Amino acid sequence: MEFSKLLEERRSIRDYESGVGISKEDVEKMIYAAQQAPSWKNSETGRYYVALSKEGIERVRRALPDFNAERTQNVAAYIVTSFKTKISGHNASGQPTDANADAWGAYDLGLQNENLLLKARELGYDTLIMGLRDENELKAVFNIPEDEAIMAVIAVGKRKSTPEKPQRKEISEIVKFI
Numbered sequence: 792m793e794f795s796k797l798l799e800e801r802r803s804i805r806d807y808e809s810g811v812g813i814s815k816e817d818v819e820k821m822i823y824a825a826q827q828a829p830s831w832k833n834s835e836t837g838r839y840y841v842a843l844s845k846e847g848i849e850r851v852r853r854a855l856p857d858f859n860a861e862r863t864q865n866v867a868a869y870i871v872t873s874f875k876t877k878i879s880g881h882n883a884s885g886q887p888t889d890a891n892a893d894a895w896g897a898y899d900l901g902l903q904n905e906n907l908l909l910k911a912r913e914l915g916y917d918t919l920i921m922g923l924r925d926e927n928e929l930k931a932v933f934n935i936p937e938d939e940a941i942m943a944v945i946a947v948g949k950r951k952s953t954p955e956k957p958q959r960k961e962i963s964e965i966v967k968f969i
C-alpha cells in the first residue's frame with residue numbers, strides 16, 4: 792500500500808469485528824517491521840509479549856481499565872510492549888548520558904511501535920495503543936523481568952467502522968524554521 796495512504800488510513804480503533812483472529816506469522820511480520828526502526832546504538836531494547844489465545848486475551852483484558860477493555864472487545868490479539876531499561880541513553884557503565892536517561896528507551900520503542908501499527912494496517916488489521924493499563928498485573932501475566940519498563944498495550948483486530956480523523960494542529964503551531 793502507498794505510504795501516504797497507509798498514514799491516512801491508520802486510526803485508533805475502538806470498535807472491532809467479532810470472530811476475527813490473527814496468525815502468529817502475521818504478528819511476527821508486524822514485529823519484524825518494528826525491528827527495522829532505528830534505535831540507540833542499534834541496541835533494540837524493545838520487547839513484545841503477545842496474547843493470542845482466548846485465555847491469554849482475557850488475562851490481558853483484566854489488566855485494562857473498564858473503558859479500554861470495552862473498547863477492545865473482540866480483538867484478535869493484545870501486544871504488551873516494554874523496553875529494557877538503563878541501556879538506551881546510557882553508557883557502558885550504565886550511567887545516563889543526558890537528562891533524558893530512560894526516556895531514550897521509550898523513544899526507541901515508540902519508533903518501533905509506529906512501524907508495527909503501520910505494518911498491521913498494511914496487513915489489513917487495526918490497532919489501539921493503550922497507555923492506561925495495570926503494569927504490575929501485566930508483569931505477572933507474562934512474567935516480565937524487573938529490568939523492563941512496561942509501556943503501551945496494543946490491541947489488534949479489524950475495524951467495524953472508520954471513525955473520523957481527530958483534528959491535527961496546524962504545521963505552523965508545531966514547527967519553527969530558522
Ligand SMILES: Cc1cc2nc3c(=O)[nH]c(=O)nc-3n(C[C@H](O)[C@H](O)[C@H](O)COP(=O)(O)O)c2cc1C
Pocket residue numbers: 801802803804805859862919920921922923943956957
Ligand atoms: C502513548 C499513547 C497512549 C494512548 N492511550 C490510549 C488509551 O489508553 N485509550 C484509548 O482509547 N486511546 C489511547 N491512545 C490513542 C490516542 O487517543 C489516539 O492516538 C489519538 O486520539 C489520535 O487518534 P488517531 O490514532 O486515530 O490518529 C493512546 C495513544 C498513545 C500514542
